[in-house]
Amino acid sequence: MNPLPLVAVAGSPNAGKSALFNALTGARQKVGNYPGVTVERHSGRLTLADGRPLELVDLPGAYSLDPASPDEAVTRDVLLGKQKGERQPDALVIVVDASNLDNHLRFALQLIELGLPTIVALNMIDLARRDGLELDAKRLEAELGIPVIETVAVRKRGIAELRSALDDMLSAPARALTERAPSELIQLQRRARDIAKSAVVSESPVRRWTHLLDGVLLHPVVGPVILAAVLFIMFQAVFAWSEVPIGWIESGMALLAEGATNVIPDGLLRSLVVDGVIGGVGAVVVFLPQILILFLFILLLEASGYMVRAAFLMDKLMHGAGLSGRAFIPLLSSFACAVPGIMATRTIDNPKDRLTTILVAPLMTCSARLPVYTLIIAAFIPDRSVGPGIGLQGLVMFGLYVTGVAGALLAALALRRTITRGGGGGFMMELPKYQMPRAKDVVIGLYQRAMIFLKRAGTIILGTTILLWALASFPPAKPGESQIEASIAGKIANGIEVVVRPIGFNRDISLALLPAMAAREVAVSAIATVYSIDASDEEAAQAPLAERLQGRWSLATALAFLVWFVFAPQCISTIAVTRRETNSWRWPLFMVGYLFALAYIAAGATYWTAVALGL
Amino acid sequence: MNAPFQPESISLDQLKVGTRASIASVDWASLEESEAARLRHFGFDEGVSVEPLHLGPFGRDPLAIRVGRMTVAIRRSHARAVRVNLSA
Numbered sequence: 001m002n003p004l005p006l007v008a009v010a011g012s013p014n015a016g017k018s019a020l021f022n023a024l025t026g027a028r029q030k031v032g033n034y035p036g037v038t039v040e041r042h043s044g045r046l047t048l049a050d051g052r053p054l055e056l057v058d059l060p061g062a063y064s065l066d067p068a069s070p071d072e073a074v075t076r077d078v079l080l081g082k083q084k085g086e087r088q089p090d091a092l093v094i095v096v097d098a099s100n101l102d103n104h105l106r107f108a109l110q111l112i113e114l115g116l117p118t119i120v121a122l123n124m125i126d127l128a129r130r131d132g133l134e135l136d137a138k139r140l141e142a143e144l145g146i147p148v149i150e151t152v153a154v155r156k157r158g159i160a161e162l163r164s165a166l167d168d169m170l171s172a173p174a175r176a177l178t179e180r181a182p183s184e185l186i187q188l189q190r191r192a193r194d195i196a197k198s199a200v201v202s203e204s205p206v207r208r209w210t211h212l213l214d215g216v217l218l219h220p221v222v223g224p225v226i227l228a229a230v231l232f233i234m235f236q237a238v239f240a241w242s243e244v245p246i247g248w249i250e251s252g253m254a255l256l257a258e259g260a261t262n263v264i265p266d267g268l269l270r271s272l273v274v275d276g277v278i279g280g281v282g283a284v285v286v287f288l289p290q291i292l293i294l295f296l297f298i299l300l301l302e303a304s305g306y307m308v309r310a311a312f313l314m315d316k317l318m319h320g321a322g323l324s325g326r327a328f329i330p331l332l333s334s335f336a337c338a339v340p341g342i343m344a345t346r347t348i349d350n351p352k353d354r355l356t357t358i359l360v361a362p363l364m365t366c367s368a369r370l371p372v373y374t375l376i377i378a379a380f381i382p383d384r385s386v387g388p389g390i391g392l393q394g395l396v397m398f399g400l401y402v403t404g405v406a407g408a409l410l411a412a413l414a415l416r417r418t419i420t421r422g423g424g425g426g427f428m429m430e431l432p433k434y435q436m437p438r439a440k441d442v443v444i445g446l447y448q449r450a451m452i453f454l455k456r457a458g459t460i461i462l463g464t465t466i467l468l469w470a471l472a473s474f475p476p477a478k479p480g481e482s483q484i485e486a487s488i489a490g491k492i493a494n495g496i497e498v499v500v501r502p503i504g505f506n507r508d509i510s511l512a513l514l515p516a517m518a519a520r521e522v523a524v525s526a527i528a529t530v531y532s533i534d535a536s537d538e539e540a541a542q543a544p545l546a547e548r549l550q551g552r553w554s555l556a557t558a559l560a561f562l563v564w565f566v567f568a569p570q571c572i573s574t575i576a577v578t579r580r581e582t583n584s585w586r587w588p589l590f591m592v593g594y595l596f597a598l599a600y601i602a603a604g605a606t607y608w609t610a611v612a613l614g615l
Numbered sequence: 616m617n618a619p620f621q622p623e624s625i626s627l628d629q630l631k632v633g634t635r636a637s638i639a640s641v642d643w644a645s646l647e648e649s650e651a652a653r654l655r656h657f658g659f660d661e662g663v664s665v666e667p668l669h670l671g672p673f674g675r676d677p678l679a680i681r682v683g684r685m686t687v688a689i690r691r692s693h694a695r696a697v698r699v700n701l702s703a
Contacts, residue, residue: 063653063656063657064652064655064656066652067652068649068650068652068653068656069649099684100683100684100685101684102658102683102684103657103658103684106656106658185655186655189655189658189660190660193683210686214668214669214679214686218668218669218679220670220672221672224672311688312669312671312677312679312688313671315671315677315690316672316673316674316677317673319676325688350649426647426650426653426689426690426693427677427688427689427690428650428653428654428688428689428690428693430657430685430686430687430688431679431687431688
C-alpha cells in the first residue's frame with residue numbers, strides 16, 4: 001500500500017496558516033510530536049473531489065529555510081526530506097498574508113525553488129482590502145509561475161478553489177525535482193519586494209486599525225494599566241469560574257469512589273481503585289477547569305495579537321532577570337498552576353530562554369500551595385493588625401508569594417549565568433495585526449491542550465499515584481498499628497526524618513512529604529490523617545486541624561514548613577510535564593534537585609533564624 | 616553603495632518615534648547569528664524604509680519598528696546595529 005499523498009502547509013508566522021489548515025481539515029486533526037524535539041506535528045485528512053484521500057500536515061511557521069528557532073529547523077528538515085519520522089511532502093501549499101507580500105514572498109520564493117508541485121494561498125485578502133490594498137492575483141501568478149488562489153481562511157472563502165487546485169496538481173504527472181543551487185536569502189528578499197510592488201494595484205497607509213489600537217495598548221502609561229486589568233480579569237476568572245466545575249468533578253469523583261466501594265469487596269483491590277486510582281487521578285483532574293480557563297485566555301490573547309503586545313510591554317522587566325518578554329505569560333500562568341505555564345513556554349523561540357523559564361516556573365506560587373499556606377498561617381500566625389487594613393496573616397501570605405517571585409528571578413539570573421548561559425536572550429518579534437479570534441480555532445486549540453494534559457501527564461501521574469498508594473499500603477498494618485507508620489512509606493519517612501530533622505521538621509511532616517509529591521495540597525490531608533489516627537479521644541479528633549497543630553509544632557517549625565513549600569518541587573504533574581516539554585529526564589531531574597536543595601537551605605535558614613530569635 | 620549624496624546617518628535607536636528613514640547599513644557582524652538571521656527575516660536590508668512607532672514603557676526599550684509593511688519589536692541594543700538615513 002502506498003501511503004497517502006502528503007501535502008504540507010507552509011508559510012511565515014502570522015500568515016493565517018493554522019486557520020487555513022483548520023478550514024481545510026476541520027476538527028479531525030492528529031496532534032503529535034516530531035521525534036527528538038518538542039515541536040508539535042499537526043496533521044489531518046482531506047478528501048479530494050474524486051474521493052482520493054490525502055494527508056495534510058501543518059508545518060511550524062517559518063520566515064525562511066535558514067532556521068533561527070527549533071520550530072523553523074523542523075520546517076526546513078521536513079521540506080528537504082531530512083526530518084526523522086516524516087516523509088518528504090509530495091506537494092506544498094504556501095500561505096502568504098496578502099497585506100505583507102514583500103516579506104512573505106521571500107519564503108514563498110525559497111519554497112518554490114525546491115521544485116515540488118506548489119500552490120500559493122493569498123490569504124487574508126479581505127483584511128488587505130480593508131486596509132486599502134488592491135492586489136492583482138493574476139500578475140502575481142505570472143511572476144511566480146505557479147497557481148495563486150485568493151483565500152479568506154477564517155470565512156472559508158477560496159477553500160473550494162484551493163481543494164480543486166490541489167486536485168489538479170496531484171493528478172498531473174510528477175515532475176522530476178530540479179537540483180538547483182539555492183539563491184541567497186537577500187536576493188530572494190529583493191526579488192520578493194519587486195514582485196510585491198508589481199502585484200500591488202493601489203495602496204493606502206498601512207494597517208490603520210492596528211495602528212490606532214497600538215497607540216492605546218502600547219502607550220507607555222495606559223498600556224501597562226490595561227495589561228494589569230486584563231491579567232486581573234484573567235486571574236479572577238481562573239479562580240471564580242472554576243469553582244463550580246471543580247465542585248462537579250469533586251462530587252463526580254466522590255460518587256465514583258462510593259460506587260467502587262459498594263461494588264468491590266473490602267481489601268487491597270478496593271483500596272487500589274478507591275485510594276490509588278480514583279483518589280490520585282481525581283486530585284489531578286480537579287485542576288482541569290482552571291487549566292482550561294487559563295488556556296482559553298491564553299488562546300484568545302494569542303489569536304487576537306495582544307499576547308505579543310504584553311510581551312513587548314514586559315520585556316524590559318523580564319530582561320533584568322535574563323529572560324525575555326515572551327516568558328511573562330508562562331510565568332504568570334504558573335501562579336494558577338505550573339503545568340499550563342510550562343506548556344505555554346512553547347511560544348518562546350530561543351531554546352535557552354525557554355529552558356530557563358521552564359526551570360523557574362515551579363517557583364511561582366501555584367494555587368495548590370494555598371491550602372497548605374492557609375492551614376499553617378491560620379494555626380501559627382496571630383490574627384492581628386499590623387497597620388490600617390493590613391493583617392499579619394495576609395502579610396505573611398503576601399511574603400510567601402514575594403519570596404517565590406524573588407526566588408524565581410534570582411534562580412533565572414543564576415541559571416542564565418551558568419547552565420543556560422549564552423544564546424542571545426534577545427527579543428525579536430513580529431507585532432501582527434489585531435484580529436478577532438475565531439471560536440472554532442479557539443475550541444480546537446483548547447481541546448488539544450486538554451487532551452495533552454489528560455493523556456500525557458495523566459499516564460505518568462496515574463503510574464506514580466499507584467506507586468505512592470502501594471508504598472503507603474504495604475505491608476498491611478497489624479491491629480493497633482497505624483497503616484502509614486507500618487508501611488514502606490513510613491519506613492521511607494524514617495529516612496526522610498534523618499535528613500529533615502536539622503531544619504526543624506518533625507516526624508509528622510516527614511510522613512506528609514512523600515504523599516504530598518502527588519499534589520501539594522495532599523500534605524494537608526496527610527497531616528490530618530496522621531493526627532486523626534493518633535488522637536487519643538473523640539474530642540481531640542473533632543478539634544480543627546489548625547488547633548491540633550498548635551500544640552505539636554513550634555513556630556520555628558511552622559515557618560520552616562511554609563518556606564519549604566515555597567521552593568520544594570512537590571508535584572509529580574510538574575515533573576511529568578517538564579519531562580514532556582524538555583523531551584528528556586535530564587532537565588526534570590535537575591529541576592527537582594536544585595529546587596529541593598533551595599527548599600532545604602531556605603527552610604533551614606528560616607528555622608535556625610527563628611530558633612536564634614527565640615520563637 | 617554609490618549613493619550620490621550621503622546625508623549623515625544615525626543609528627536606528629536614535630531615530631525619533633514617527634520619523635521615517637531608510638536603512639543605510641546594518642552591522643551584521645555585531646549580531647549573533649540567529650539574531651542577524653531574524654533581522655534579515657524581518658526584511659532589514661539597505662534601502663528599506665523604517666519608522667519607530669512605539670517604545671517600551673520601561674527604559675524606552677524595546678522598540679516597535681515598522682519595516683516595509685510589517686511591525687516588529689526589537690531591543691534597543693539590536694537597533695544600534697542599524698544605521699539609517701533621514702532622507703526620503
